[in-house]
Amino acid sequence: MLSLNKRFLPMKITAAVVVSILFFTGTIHAQTFVVFKGDTINRKDAKGLKQGIWKEFYRTDSLFSITSFKDNKQTGTTKFYYESGKLKSTLIWKKPGQLAFAESFFEEGKKCLMVII
Secondary structure (H helix, E strand, C coil), X not given: CHHHHHHHHHHHHHHHHXXXXXXXXXXXXXXXXXXXXXXXXXXXXXXXXXXXXXXXXXXXXXXXXXXXXXXXXXXXXXXXXXXXXXXEEEEEEEECCCEEEEEEECCCCCEXXXXXX
């Protein structure tokens, strides 16, 4: 029995050393994300850049904003909401993360502002 343990001992030490090296040198790059109410959101890639759908919430768990990211830049449409859930404003990104057409609304739904930012 003792000879059997000696045979596997080098493999255990080698595996422990490899795991330790990977863990302590930081060579493992992982994506990060959040799962909220069964939905995967707020993902960062291995380089730390925002990707995909990002959502922010009020403390009451009602939606505050939703936007789409590609390589850390907003794309498509960003929407902001009142805590009541009604649409507050939209940003339609013409140049990712740089130029957007914006519309704002009063809580009762009437448009109050349109601007290019």
